[in-house]
Amino acid sequence: MSAAVHAEHPVHPEHPTVVKLRIKRAEDVQLKIADAITAFAGSMPFVYVHIVLFAVWMLFAEKSPWPTLTLVVSLEAIFLSTFVMIGQNRAAAFQQAKANHDFNEQELELKTNTQLTREIHLLTTELHRRVIEGR
Secondary structure (H helix, E strand, C coil), X not given: CCHHHHHHCCCCCCCHHHHHHHHHHHHCHHHHHHHHHHHHHCCHHHHHHHHHHHHHHHHHHCCCCCHHXXXXXXXXXXXXXXXXXXXXXXXXXXXXXXXXXXXXXXXXXXXXXXXXXXXXXXXXXXXXXXXXXXX
């Protein structure tokens, strides 16, 4: 099978809630910015940049006990924890939307299966009646 066919028909189709979320995020500039910051803050390059910046600051920019560095790091921690909470809130909202969608789909499936079972029962009863009476 060619790559074009795989691109059109993914092996693992995405959940409709995931698709809606992706579209919403693509349309909202603030979400794009928050996603970019969160992605960078949760990466090893973020760690490496901070190691270099803190080392340079401590060695060359400020004498001990680094009061300005302490202030900067504290403020950064406040903002990063805010981004973590934003991410957790979005993840919780996504999980709730997915759970609601799944519940609705399962309820529809249950109703469909119940109706099919009733129809099969009626057909089986009618078939049985005709076979018994047909003798």
